[in-house]
Amino acid sequence: RxxxxxxxxxxxxxxxxxxxxxxxxxxxxxxxxxxxxxxxxxxxxxxxxxxxxxxxxxxxxxxxxxxxxRHAEVDAAALAQMDKGDIGNGPTDKMVELAELLVDTLDHADWTLFQKNGTDATTVCVTIARAATGHRKILVARGAYHGAVPWCSPSLVGVTSEDRAHLILFDYNDITSLDAAIDEAGDDLAGILLTAFKHDVGKDQHLPEKAFLAHARAACDRTGAALILDDVRAGFRLDVRGSWARYGVKPDLAAYSKAIANGWPLAAVAGSERFREGAGKIFTTGSFWYGSAAMAAAVKTVQILRDSxxxxxxxxxxxxxxxxxxxxxxxxxxxxxxxxxxxxxxxxxxxxxxxxxxxxxxxxxxxxxxxxxxxxxxxxxxxxxxxxxxxxxxxxxxxxxxxxxxxxxxx
Ligand code: PMP
Structure with a gap:
């Protein structure tokens, strides 16, 4: 006992x-x-x-x-930055260093933006997809978790139907159901949002089928919509280049958090050239999002993951x-x-x-x-x-x- x-x-x-x-x-x-x-x-x-x-x-x-x-090197990097001050009136050089490192390391990224939580990152991805395309519909897999705010929360308590009005559901790894969702979105498709693999609570997990990812990629190329990878849970744990690098499928936008700084609070959105302008147009910010200690921790974490x-x-x-x-x-x-x-x-x-x-x-x-x-x-x-x-x-x-x-x- x-x-x-x-x-x-x-x-x-x-x-x-x-x-x-x-x-x-x-x-x-x-x-x-x-x-x-x-x-x-x-x-x-x-x-x-x-x-x-x-x-x-x-x-x-x-x-x-x-x-x-309590990883010694990561925590030493974060605490050294903490010693100089974690937050101020803007970013420190650590932000630039981390963005350069991620653009170098992730196989799909031309730029990055930072947040604090995974939900921030998935929400920013969806916002950029809508800003860049001028469209509203976001396709999400049934049962997938993308965060805890009204547009994606697994609970509908305190959520209005308007919050979810532009989501269309499909089944992960099911090309027919994805195609039906794409048809339903018509000319209003902003993005297809997918987790790195199917990791729904209480269910057997499934890796993505390569043909399914390729199909989603082709649909986004054809329509101009964003292929969005929610790599919050798997990112920097399966593959330091991003979880789809091994499939040869590149997302337009990807959300990272969790492992990125080995426990220091940080999230990141990484995107392709095609979405740089949209990313620059949206208003996105948070009081703590430029915190430099977590960024220093992330630099060290990603370097260790890359080099060991x-x-x-x-x-x-x-x-x-x-x-x-x-x-x-x-x-x-x-x-x-x-x-x-x-x-x-x-x-x-x-x-x-x-x-x-x-x-x-x-x-x-x-x-x-x-x-x-x-x-x-x-x-x-x-x-x-x-x-x-x-x-x-x-x-x-x-x-x-x-x-x-x-x-x-x-x-
Ligand atoms: N997406 C996925 C796939 C997640 O696993 C999580 C967290 N469990 C989130 C988004 C949300 O991240 P956070 O809890 O940091 O907001």
């Missing part, structure tokens, strides 16, 4: 001064009472909850941690975890569906309609010292070592044994 008295106390206090105590994707209400809500520290691939329980972490702050928490084997290592650790989990689950009589890139694993149990097995397994895993998620894709980072993965697999083995002895059987 986990020690959780401090967590309980913090939740009670928060509940009095913050609606529901906590909000958004990190609220653990949705995944069960065994999850600690509050954390006290993080380091490498480990997190400690408010009661001091230590976990090998497979969420990586839901994506920002790509090199390891960090991402190849992370993928190898993902493969090691996936293979081990597959063997161990089978030994206990469970069949897992492990989908998507190994460094961003989605692990679902066969026949687990109500997530009864996944919830029990993840709660047991917490007690064995690993932090997993029952229905969201997880994240590995460069700080995971083979030894960490092997320890995590031992913990998983214990968790399977626990749920079996508690009477949770494979479906």
């Amino acid at each position: 986990l020690l959780n008295s401090r967590d309980t106390e913090l939740l009670e206090r928060a509940g009095r001064v913050v609606p529901n105590g906590v909000w958004g994707h990190m609220a653990t209400r949705a995944i069960g009472p065994d999850y600690p809500q509050f954390f006290s520290k993080s380091d490498g691939c480990r997190v400690w909850d408010a009661d001091g329980n230590e976990y090998i972490d497979f969420m990586c702050a839901w994506g920002p941690n790509v090199l390891g928490y 084997d960090a991402l190849a290592h992370t993928e190898a650790m993902g493969e090691r975890f996936r293979a081990g989990l597959s063997t161990i689950s089978a030994r206990h009589g469970f069949t897992l569906r492990q989908t998507g890139p190994a460094q961003m694993p989605m692990v679902l149990f066969d026949g687990d309609q109500d997530l009864r097995i996944a919830n029990a397994f993840c709660a047991a895993a917490l007690r064995h010292g690993i932090y997993l998620h029952p229905k969201h894709n997880m994240f590995l980072c460069a700080a995971h070592t083979p030894d960490d993965i092997d320890r995590a697999l031992e913990a998983a083995d214990g968790a399977f044994a626990d749920i079996l002895s508690a009477g949770i059987l494979a479906a």
Whole structure:
């Protein structure tokens, strides 16, 4: 049983001064009472909850941690910049340095603009697409997450139908449904917005089919619309050149955030020459968007990702975890569906309609010292070592044994 008295106390206090105590994707209400809500520290691939329980972490702050928490070189770069002042009346030289680095590193970018959160970046992409084309319709894949403001929020509470009036839905990887959406947009098509791969919550993940991406690219070339890549979740984790570089398909606009500065707050929009003028026409800004410490952190993060084997290592650790989990689950009589890139694993149990097995397994895993998620894709980072993965697999083995002895059987 986990020690959780401090967590309980913090939740009670928060509940009095913050609606529901906590909000958004990190609220653990949705995944069960065994999850600690509050954390006290993080380091490498480990997190400690408010009661001091230590976990090998497979969420990586839901994506920002790509090199390891408290990465010495990244944090030194950010703190050195902090020492000179993080914000002022405009950008520092770090903005130019970072923009040059991204234009050099991303395979599709001729320019960049910076923000703070992924939602800022996807919203700026959509705004630029509309400004540049003079059209309104944005095509989005059913079930995809692009952020938490009215035009894209997964919740319709507080959202008007007018906010969503110019979205048209299609199914990811389905050319016929994309074509139907393109037809519906007619001569008012501003952009096609796609995540790097299909990574919807609670569903098996799917890599993009090359023919599907090529079809979307051709449709945008034909109509003048923007092909927009939402690389907020996968960017700088799968491939430092952008997540579609391996498919040879270049987006017109792409949104990055999460891993770009290894946890320092930053987002970026990167675009092609054709959209430079549109990007220059819109009004886009924020009080903290020129913060230079996060930009210094991003310069260092992207340089390390570019010049080291960090991402190849992370993928190898993902493969090691996936293979081990597959063997161990089978030994206990469970069949897992492990989908998507190994460094961003989605692990679902066969026949687990109500997530009864996944919830029990993840709660047991917490007690064995690993932090997993029952229905969201997880994240590995460069700080995971083979030894960490092997320890995590031992913990998983214990968790399977626990749920079996508690009477949770494979479906
Ligand atoms: N797009 C995708 C694909 C994301 O995964 C997220 C964050 N989970 C966002 C956009 C929004 O990013 P943020 O939460 O930083 O606003």
